Amino acid sequence: MPSPTAVRVCDAALEVLGTGGIHALSHARVDATAGLPPGSSSNYFRTRAALVAGAVERLRQLDAEAWQALADADPPSTLPGLIAAFTAFVEDATGRSRTRTTARYVIFVQGVVEPHLLDRLNADRRLITAWTAGILTTLAVPDPEATAHTLLAAVEGLIMHRLTGFATDPPGPRLDRLITGLCGRAAP
Secondary structure, three states: OOOHHHHHHHHHHHHHHHHHOHHHOOHHHHHHHHOOOOOHHHHHOOOHHHHHHHHHHHHHHHHHHHHHHHHHOOOOOOHHHHHHHHHHHHHHHHOOOHHHHHHHHHHHHHHOOOOHHHHHHHHHHHHHHHHHHHHHHHOOOOOHHHHHHHHHHHHHHHHHHHHOOOOOOOHHHHHHHHHHHHHOOOOO
């Protein structure tokens, strides 16, 4: 278990990434954001690359906690339940968790030139895909894995549109059309 200060540093790094982008990330900015004395973050993460790696690990920890909460709850067992679950997910990702979502996208884009960053985040994507495919299997959707990939790609696009202000309308109706179109004829 990392120290509470290391967690605080990683949370601040995610805040900086999500509000200022990859070029804003520095030990000094993370220290200021975390409210720590200068040099504190470099005591835990000596290099900028280590700071990014720490942010990725913290992001994964936060995601694991969120997915564990979903696993502990009953998964959607109807098409309207699936639509509601994805609507809540998109609203959270572009609302309350907007900064963390933006940090995730910043890291994904940086991963294009630093592929090692993608390894861990794509592992999480595979977990989400498996979870979604499992629900689609329960709903008797043909080819649930391929459908899960398509659905999640569209959801990521919708999140990006909402983050960038291209889409400002509520996500529910779009997700209803998307999920019903992909799954509706097969689902009970």
